[in-house]
Amino acid sequence: MTTSNGAPVERRDTSTLNRRLIYNNYFMDSLSHVTRERIQERTIHSKGAGAFGYFEVTHNVAQYTKAEFLNGVGKKTPVAVRFSPTAIERGGSDLSRGVRGFAVKFYTKEGNFDVVGLSTPMFFLKDPILFTACIRSQRRNPSTAIRDSNMLWDFMTLHPESMSALLITLGDEGIPKGYRHMHGHSIHTYQFQNKVGEIYFARLHFKPDIGKASITTKEARIFDGTDPDVFTRDLYEAIACGERVSWTFSMQVMSLKQALNVSIDVFDLTLEIPEDEVPLVPVGRLVLNRNPENHFAEIEQLAFCPCNLVPGIDGAPDKVFEARSFAYRDAHLYRLGANFNKIRVNCPFYAHTYNRDGHAPVGDNERDLPNYYENTFNGPVAYNDIYRSNLIEIFEEEPNNLSQTARIYNNMLNGEKDRLISNIVDSLGPALPSLHIKAVKIFKEINSELGRRVEQALKEYKREPACSLPFEN
The missing domain is CATH 2.40.180.10 (Catalase core domain)
Known part of the structure; x- marks a missing residue:
């Protein structure tokens, strides 16, 4: 065993009782590293x-x-x-x-x-400006630090184009x-x-x-x-x-x-x-x-x-x-x-770049190659592709996908529909009654049967008392 600097660790250095700490390189090396070993987790898809x-x-x-x-x-x-x-x-x-x-x-x-x-x-969604709102609505409430049905369903009912993906995730898949x-x-x-x-x-x-x-x-x-x-x-x-x-x-x-x-x-x-x-x-x-x-x-x-x-x-x-x-x-x-x-x-198989320096790892830092382009000193050069096409430009209409959302529901078997309604109510039930009304209206636009079933299930939904924990009698 060595320190990160490569020095061998002598057995007496693996204990600090009654010993000077600051001169124990094994102790200082391990403690200063453990306080720095976490990096920023991904904003989304954090666990994987x-x-x-x-x-x-x-x-x-x-x-x-x-x-x-x-x-x-x-x-x-x-x-x-x-x-x-x-x-x-x-x-x-x-x-x-x-x-x-x-x-x-x-x-x-x-x-x-x-x-x-x-x-x-x-x-x-199809408008990327909604991306941050979409993600934040599914994260924790900034006040309570818990996941919040009001946030989720507020976003989903404000942007009904999200209902297709939502129905799939609340269904068996x-x-x-x-x-x-x-x-x-x-x-x-x-x-x-x-x-x-x-x-x-x-x-x-x-x-x-x-x-x-x-x-x-x-x-x-x-x-x-x-x-x-x-x-x-x-x-x-x-x-x-x-x-x-x-x-x-x-x-x-x-x-x-x-x-x-x-x-x-x-x-x-x-x-x-x-x-x-x-x-x-x-x-x-x-x-x-x-x-x-x-x-x-x-x-x-x-x-x-x-x-x-x-x-x-x-x-x-x-x-x-x-x-x-x-x-x-x-x-x-x-x-x-x-x-x-x-x-x-x-790392790709091959990389010939003009990027240099910065925080580790830098590898060989492109050795002695020039660090600017163009140059006359044998640096890497761009290739020519006479057939290369340009990415087409498209005009994007406002989203309108409820007819396809309806097909997603219609293609479900009866048992899956039952489980879908149950999952919708589990998620939507704790939200505010005003959001119930908005969601039911959208569900009825998607499919009248879906809307009626969600509406009836919400009427039968029993909200937990605010001050009781679920495991209390």
């Missing part, structure tokens, strides 16, 4: 689990994109994947009901490509049976480009090979009281025991003409693109087969960003994608520092 593996191409999609890692059946690309609840703190429970993150980092030969996706096929059973969706419609500059548009999907499965609120409460890290444990143990942990990667792909003729706006994040209009095209298989050796180093420092793109994938034209490209990068700069891409788990 992750693993590593590979992506293998099973179908040729070269006609749609020139992205190197997607071209060549049998080609394998290393990946890192992180799963996470959305609004739960780092020490919280895996079993919260809500949207979950499904983020994949592809370590390609042309740089890292990140899909920062979700468990739902749509998002809560709201709590998966572990991350291995969870779907992943890009939510954005990406612009692709092939080798001759033709553009296509695609939404990306990851479907678990083990099958999608969920648990009920009652089951989740039992797990929550015995093992709140059950999803994290399940993922780790499955990989450690050599079980199959994989997803089929597909995409809904369209030409520009096809995209403009779909019955919905395919660039609207609050809408799911119907598979009967734009069927899934299989691409490959995502396999996880290695657990992290150190969670902090490999998962907590793992940094995803929608801005991490590769040639052949231009990004998405919607404003939420543009906003996320800034926000995620800014979050990593704040949490991990200016050199976060030099942290081992975030």
Whole structure:
């Protein structure tokens, strides 16, 4: 054993009783480190689990994109994947009901490509200025420091476009049976480009090979009281025991003409693109087969960003994608520092940059290469792509998705509808009566039966007395 400076630690230095403290380098080294070993947790998706593996191409999609890692059946690309609840703190429970993150980092030969996706096929909003309000409404009340139904339902009723994602999370899919059973969706419609500059548009999907499965609120409460890290444990143990942990990667792909003729706006994040209009095209298989050796180093420092793109994938034209490209990068700069891409788990295969200095890690700091561009001293140069397309510009209408929200409800079986109503009332019931009225009005606009059932259930809801604890007689 040594100090962080490499000096060997003599046994007598492992005890401080009746000894001078300030000259004990082992004591000073360990104590000064422990008071600094926490970094800022993620603002959202704070708690998470992750693993590593590979992506293998099973179908040729070269006609749609020139992205190197997607071209060549049998080609394998290393990946890192992180799963996470959305609004739960780092020490919280895996079993919260809500949207979950499904983020994949592809370590390609042309740089890292990140899909920062979700468990739902749509998002809560399409105007990124609402993002901070959406997240804060699901966090803790600034006065009481507890989660507040008034905050959540105030936001949701002010912005009814959020109801599609809300109905899914309050339905049976709201709590998966572990991350291995969870779907992943890009939510954005990406612009692709092939080798001759033709553009296509695609939404990306990851479907678990083990099958999608969920648990009920009652089951989740039992797990929550015995093992709140059950999803994290399940993922780790499955990989450690050599079980199959994989997803089929597909995409809904369209030409520009096809995209403009779909019955919905395919660039609207609050809408799911119907598979009967734009069927899934299989691409490959995502396999996880290695657990992290150190969670902090490999998962907590793992940094995803929608801005991490590769040639052949231009990004998405919607404003939420543009906003996320800034926000995620800014979050990593704040949490991990200016050199976060030099942290081992975030490093691309190749990097030739003019960035220099800053807080560690700096690596070799680009050695003796010039630190400015352009130069005449053999520094790295930009490449030319005569077929490169520009990201299209779109005009985004005000959100209007209640007809699709109605289809989500109509497609539920009777048992799931019953559980949905129960979960809605569990969440909405503690909120103010004025919010009950607003929510019921929106539910009736979505589906008259849904609205009537929620209204009746709220009338029967019994609010707990303000001064009693739930375990008191």
